[in-house]
Amino acid sequence: MANVTMTVNGKSVSKPAEGRTLLVEFLRDGAGLTGTHVGCDTSQCGACVVHVDGKAVKSCTMLAAQADGAQVTTIEGLASGGELHPMQAAFREHHGLQCGFCTPGMIMAAVDMVNRLGAPLDEAAIRAELEGNICRCTGYHNIVKAIAAASETMAGMKTAAE
Ligand code: FES
Numbered sequence: 001m002a003n004v005t006m007t008v009n010g011k012s013v014s015k016p017a018e019g020r021t022l023l024v025e026f027l028r029d030g031a032g033l034t035g036t037h038v039g040c041d042t043s044q045c046g047a048c049v050v051h052v053d054g055k056a057v058k059s060c061t062m063l064a065a066q067a068d069g070a071q072v073t074t075i076e077g078l079a080s081g082g083e084l085h086p087m088q089a090a091f092r093e094h095h096g097l098q099c100g101f102c103t104p105g106m107i108m109a110a111v112d113m114v115n116r117l118g119a120p121l122d123e124a125a126i127r128a129e130l131e132g133n134i135c136r137c138t139g140y141h142n143i144v145k146a147i148a149a150a151s152e153t154m155a156g157m158k159t160a161a162e
């Protein structure tokens with residue numbers, strides 16, 4: 001079994017992994033980061049979305065070995081300095097979760113969506129982009145509201161930093 005090394009949430013993680021080990025297994029079982037969920041075995045639900053080198057990836061569709069040397073961010077690494085990321089804060093504010101199972105993947109996909117498309121994001125764009133994320137509680141209305149609100153906050157932060 002070869003060692004796989006990656007930077008996860010700013011910390012180096014090096015663990016032995018079989019060639020068939022999925023990135024989501026490496027993160028949950030190897031790194032102990034269980035915020036990334038597994039909700040299907042067909043790459044459809046999006047509960048496992050993390051960022052690999054800044055882009056959203058379904059971590060059940062990638063081998064751990066393919067992420068060797070990569071920078072990975074999981075839901076546990078999104079808050080900074082004790083402050084929730086604006087997307088996490090917006091999900092809380094707008095009640096964008098019910099059981100919470102889909103939430104880590106929704107939030108990681110949503111942050112990537114705003115990073116790629118900017119703000120403001122309208123409802124149709126958000127719904128189209130969420131095609132790969134399933135909420136079994138069907139709380140889409142508030143999820144969309146939360147993402148729209150967070151996109152405005154993130155755009156404001158970007159402008160302030162410029
Ligand atoms: S667990 Fe990855 S898409 Fe469902």
Ligand code: FES
Nearest residue numbers: 098102135136137
């Ligand atoms: S909040 Fe329950 S699956 Fe989305």
